[in-house]
Amino acid sequence: MARLLICYSTGTGTTEVFAKAVAEGAASVDGVNVSLKNANDIIPEDLATIDGVILGSPVHMGSMDWQMKKVIDGPFAMMWIQKGLVGKVGAVFTSGSGIGQVGAGAEGAMIAMLANLAELGMIIVPFPSSAPGYHTNGLHWGPSAITSESKDGRPLGVPDEQQIAARSHGANVARVTAELAGKRLLDP
Amino acid sequence: MARLLICYSTGTGTTEVFAKAVAEGAASVDGVNVSLKNANDIIPEDLATIDGVILGSPVHMGSMDWQMKKVIDGPFAMMWIQKGLVGKVGAVFTSGSGIGQVGAGAEGAMIAMLANLAELGMIIVPFPSSAPGYHTNGLHWGPSAITSESKDGRPLGVPDEQQIAARSHGANVARVTAELAGKRLLDP
Amino acid sequence: MARLLICYSTGTGTTEVFAKAVAEGAASVDGVNVSLKNANDIIPEDLATIDGVILGSPVHMGSMDWQMKKVIDGPFAMMWIQKGLVGKVGAVFTSGSGIGQVGAGAEGAMIAMLANLAELGMIIVPFPSSAPGYHTNGLHWGPSAITSESKDGRPLGVPDEQQIAARSHGANVARVTAELAGKRLLDP
Amino acid sequence: MARLLICYSTGTGTTEVFAKAVAEGAASVDGVNVSLKNANDIIPEDLATIDGVILGSPVHMGSMDWQMKKVIDGPFAMMWIQKGLVGKVGAVFTSGSGIGQVGAGAEGAMIAMLANLAELGMIIVPFPSSAPGYHTNGLHWGPSAITSESKDGRPLGVPDEQQIAARSHGANVARVTAELAGKRLLDP
Numbered sequence: 001m002a003r004l005l006i007c008y009s010t011g012t013g014t015t016e017v018f019a020k021a022v023a024e025g026a027a028s029v030d031g032v033n034v035s036l037k038n039a040n041d042i043i044p045e046d047l048a049t050i051d052g053v054i055l056g057s058p059v060h061m062g063s064m065d066w067q068m069k070k071v072i073d074g075p076f077a078m079m080w081i082q083k084g085l086v087g088k089v090g091a092v093f094t095s096g097s098g099i100g101q102v103g104a105g106a107e108g109a110m111i112a113m114l115a116n117l118a119e120l121g122m123i124i125v126p127f128p129s130s131a132p133g134y135h136t137n138g139l140h141w142g143p144s145a146i147t148s149e150s151k152d153g154r155p156l157g158v159p160d161e162q163q164i165a166a167r168s169h170g171a172n173v174a175r176v177t178a179e180l181a182g183k184r185l186l187d188p
Numbered sequence: 189m190a191r192l193l194i195c196y197s198t199g200t201g202t203t204e205v206f207a208k209a210v211a212e213g214a215a216s217v218d219g220v221n222v223s224l225k226n227a228n229d230i231i232p233e234d235l236a237t238i239d240g241v242i243l244g245s246p247v248h249m250g251s252m253d254w255q256m257k258k259v260i261d262g263p264f265a266m267m268w269i270q271k272g273l274v275g276k277v278g279a280v281f282t283s284g285s286g287i288g289q290v291g292a293g294a295e296g297a298m299i300a301m302l303a304n305l306a307e308l309g310m311i312i313v314p315f316p317s318s319a320p321g322y323h324t325n326g327l328h329w330g331p332s333a334i335t336s337e338s339k340d341g342r343p344l345g346v347p348d349e350q351q352i353a354a355r356s357h358g359a360n361v362a363r364v365t366a367e368l369a370g371k372r373l374l375d376p
Numbered sequence: 377m378a379r380l381l382i383c384y385s386t387g388t389g390t391t392e393v394f395a396k397a398v399a400e401g402a403a404s405v406d407g408v409n410v411s412l413k414n415a416n417d418i419i420p421e422d423l424a425t426i427d428g429v430i431l432g433s434p435v436h437m438g439s440m441d442w443q444m445k446k447v448i449d450g451p452f453a454m455m456w457i458q459k460g461l462v463g464k465v466g467a468v469f470t471s472g473s474g475i476g477q478v479g480a481g482a483e484g485a486m487i488a489m490l491a492n493l494a495e496l497g498m499i500i501v502p503f504p505s506s507a508p509g510y511h512t513n514g515l516h517w518g519p520s521a522i523t524s525e526s527k528d529g530r531p532l533g534v535p536d537e538q539q540i541a542a543r544s545h546g547a548n549v550a551r552v553t554a555e556l557a558g559k560r561l562l563d564p
Numbered sequence: 565m566a567r568l569l570i571c572y573s574t575g576t577g578t579t580e581v582f583a584k585a586v587a588e589g590a591a592s593v594d595g596v597n598v599s600l601k602n603a604n605d606i607i608p609e610d611l612a613t614i615d616g617v618i619l620g621s622p623v624h625m626g627s628m629d630w631q632m633k634k635v636i637d638g639p640f641a642m643m644w645i646q647k648g649l650v651g652k653v654g655a656v657f658t659s660g661s662g663i664g665q666v667g668a669g670a671e672g673a674m675i676a677m678l679a680n681l682a683e684l685g686m687i688i689v690p691f692p693s694s695a696p697g698y699h700t701n702g703l704h705w706g707p708s709a710i711t712s713e714s715k716d717g718r719p720l721g722v723p724d725e726q727q728i729a730a731r732s733h734g735a736n737v738a739r740v741t742a743e744l745a746g747k748r749l750l751d752p
Contacts, residue, residue: 061641062328062679066633073630080625086504096290099317100326101334103291108679111487115626115672118516121504123552128462128497129287130563138288140250140494146289168563175561176499185551187506187544249456250491254449257442265437274692296491299675303438303484306704309692311740316650316685318751328682356751363749364687373739375694375732438704475693476702477710478660479667505663514664516626522665 001033002181003049004089004174008056009039009067014158015095018145019056021163022093025170026054031178034170039071047079052089052177053122054170055113059096059144062105063112072116080120087186090117091125091173093166095145095158103139110141121186125173133165143169189221190369191237192277192362196244197227197255202346203283206333207244209351210281213358214242219366222358227259235267240277240365241310242358243301247284247332250293251300260304267308274309275374278302279361281354283333283346291327298329309374313361321353331357377409378557379425380465380550384432385415385443390534391471394521395432397539398469401546402430407554410546415447423455428465428553429498430546431489435472435520438481439488448492455496462497463562466490467549469542471521471534479515486517497562501549509541519545565597566745567613568653568738572620573603573631578722579659582709583620585727586657589734590618596738603635611643616653616741617686618734619677623660623708626669627676636680643684650685651750654678655737657730659709659722667703674705685750689737697729707733 004026008019016038023036037046039057047053055072057064079085092113096104117124127134127142137143143165148156158166192214196207204226211224225234227245235241243260245252267273280301282294305312315322315330325331331353336344346354380402384395392414399412413422415433423429431448433440455461468489472480493500503510503518513519519541524532534542568590572583580602587600601610603621611617619636621628643649656677660668681688691698691706701707707729712720722730 060633060637061644061683063627063633063636063676066630066637069627069630069633072627073624077625080505083504083506086506098289100322101286101289101324102284102294102327102332105295105328105679105683106290107293107295108676112627112672112676115516115669118502119505119625119669121502121506121516124500124502125562126494126497126500128459128562129456129495130459130462130497132563134288136289139290140293140491140497144290172562175564179559179561180555183555185555186501186504186548187508188551248449249453249495251439251445251448251488254442254445257439257445260439261436261442268437268693271692271694274694293491293495296488300439300484300488303481303704306690307437307481307693309690309694309704312688312690313750314682314685314688316647316750317644317683318647318650318685320751328679328685360750363752367744367747367749371743373743374689374692374736375696376739472666474665476698477662477665477700478670478703478708481671481704482666483669483671510664512665515666516669520666 002031002051002178003033004052004177005046005050006036006054007039007042009065011058014145014147015056015058017158018095018166021166022054022170025167026174029171029174029178032174039068042071042075044075044078047075051181052173054091054173056093057109059094059105059109062108064109076116086121087184088122089125089177089180090122092142093169095147098146106139106144114141125176127169132168137162137165190219190239190366191221192240192365193234193238194224194242195227195230197253199246202333202335203244203246205346206283206354209354210242210358213355214362217359217362217366220362227256230259230263232263232266235263239369240361242279242361244281245297247282247293247297250296252297264304275372276310277313277365277368278305278310279313280330281357283335286334294327294332302329313364315357320356325350325353378407378427378554379409380428380553381422381426382412382430383415383418385441387434390521390523391432391434393534394471394542397542398430398546401543402550405547405550405554408550415444418447418451420451420454423451427557428549430467430549432469433485435470435481435485438484440485452492463560464498465501465553465556466493466498467501468518469545471523474522482515482520490517501552503545508544513538513541566595566615566742567597568616568741569610569614570600570618571603571606573629575622578709578711579620579622581722582659582730585730586618586734589731590738593735593738593742595742603632606635606639608639608642611639615745616737618655618737620657621673623658623669623673626672628673640680651748652686653689653737653741653744654681654686655689656706657733659711662710670703670708678705689740691733696732701726701729
């Protein structure tokens with residue numbers, strides 16, 4: 001059974017809802033054990049036996065939020081030293097306001113998270129334009145939730161339509177994780 | 189009189205329309221002489237006496253188009269050797285399809301063009317979220333036209349509403365260019 | 377037999393030498409047919425039946441050179457329309473001057489090429505810090521040749537020591553290509 | 565008197581040494597009041613009256629460290645809401661190990677910090693290749709210290725030669741800050 005971890009940070013709860021949809025999509029794939037965990041709760045042991053990881057963060061000031069970066073600088077950096085995730089599978093997603101209608105920094109946030117996965121030597125799964133949900137929530141590096149608020153500033157969650165992209169991304173990454181688990185293809 | 193060049197590439201003509209709106213905004217500022225030129229027509233002499241430049245390109249496969257890169261690798265790279273644009277003013281804009289609703293690679297295209305401006309030692313003007321038009325066509329690095337097509341695939345141009353962002357960006361860059369023209373603030 | 381294409385652009389010939397070392401490394405892996413081709417010579421048919429591609433470019437003004445971008449905007453963009461490379465394998469390398477000792481724009485050039493691979497829906501192989509040659513020519517996104525010149529400006533090629541990184545990257549990508557060839561893991 | 569803040573984070577102390585050299589360079593410019601502060605100690609009031617800011621961080625896993633991101637997501641994000649730094653001056657620097665000899669992620673770390681400055685609407689000063697010190701510690705986005713260690717893993721600080729780049733960058737940014745202080749050129 002391949003093990004896939006979805007590690008997310010969340011402010012208002014929107015990214016968590018999107019992360020759950022990613023996890024649902026991943027869990028729909030045979031042969032993959034999926035776990036979902038808030039970045040704040042990750043401990044080094046969580047990373048010791050995984051075959052793949054998906055990182056998801058809100059977009060803050062054009063990059064991932066500091067809570068995600070803190071877990072990267074901690075437990076993930078420890079795995080860099082140990083070379084423990086080389087050749088395993090990685091992917092990303094974000095959640096953002098959509099202000100400006102040009103991505104609002106989602107690309108920068110994704111690239112910063114992908115840099116961590118590349119540093120770890122992980123094989124990266126992008127988000128193909130052929131994927132279900134790409135049309136409404138798609139960037140080539142990964143899907144992104146587009147948040148909205150009620151008039152009094154209350155987050156309105158992630159509409160069902162948006163969760164399609166999250167599910168198809170989760171399933172794609174899970175399939176690659178299942179396929180590559182246990183194989184040592186990089187620097188064997 | 190400060191001199192500001194708007195250098196654009198264009199496929200279907202959309203980026204050219206947006207570039208003209210950038211030029212209009214720039215020309216509304218006192219003390220600035222604005223020229224607008226297709227990247228294919230740029231010669232080294234065009235860059236010899238400018239005080240600022242705005243680069244604009246369609247987004248193709250997540251970066252600027254090859255025609256813009258060709259003028260960067262040619263006339264602009266010659267200015268890099270001569271250190272001729274150090275301390276002058278630079279900025280960018282793009283035009284893209286909007287597929288996916290998460291920027292469609294506009295950020296990557298802008299950063300690639302900004303890398304050229306930074307290599308040249310140019311002072312970079314971003315696109316503030318307080319700028320008119322940001323709400324519909326704004327990314328922090330610059331504005332982006334969002335193209336649409338008729339049902340038979342004919343480009344529908346850039347609606348008036350979108351041109352607001354282009355004009356306010358042009359005016360911002362022109363003001364900074366007028367202010368800094370003739371001053372040698374970097375590596376004096 | 378999996379098919380892996382190494383597509384490079386070159387100015388002084390340095391990137392070509394590095395590309396040949398990438399190809400050598402790839403060819404050392406069983407079950408992979410490796411072809412090496414200058415970007416200028418790529419035709420759409422070259423991309424029709426490949427299982428993986430490695431793109432390599434000199435770093436010019438902080439990004440890939442225009443010749444590489446031209447083949448991306450042409451034959452590769454045609455594959456984007458056809459969704460013909462979704463789920464296949466991609467990777468990158470660069471060649472640069474090393475001026476400044478901080479990468480000289482290799483990272484920006486690699487990310488711009490990787491954006492194309494991600495747009496195509498390709499699974500991306502990074503360059504792990506555990507790879508032979510990483511210590512002298514390694515960036516997490518891929519290896520980079522560091523060029524040097526004789527006192528009269530003649531390019532001095534790529535020393536043997538640098539080619540280690542190219543070979544280990546080629547072999548890594550070839551192994552993943554052989555493993556994934558013919559499997560439709562993304563958007564099946 | 566224009567006010568310029570240098571805000572740095574530091575792990576082993578190397579980035580702090582480099583930050584002090586940046587501050588020295590800035591303080592050599594007439595008409596500029598320079599303050600130097602650890603990111604952990606920044607309070608919103610520190611940002612209320614500044615005319616420019618330089619952010620400096622170690623490179624961790626291909627981006628800035630989490631402590632720098634935390635101050636960006638806190639006090640800086642508050643200024644984004646207030647539009648309080650629009651049109652002011654910003655710049656960046658990093659400190660990294662140099663492993664691999666291709667920048668080791670400094671470019672990604674700088675772009676992530678620059679994204680914050682662009683979101684704030686700040687005018688960005690790059691690091692021209694004509695600047696003193698560029699040859700040993702220069703990237704177009706900013707200078708970077710290259711750290712080294714003794715054989716027992718003790719950080720060896722930043723050699724004098726490397727501090728040249730830091731000083732020239734500090735002076736460049738200070739000159740632009742002095743020139744633009746009090747002028748409202750963007751979205752007036």
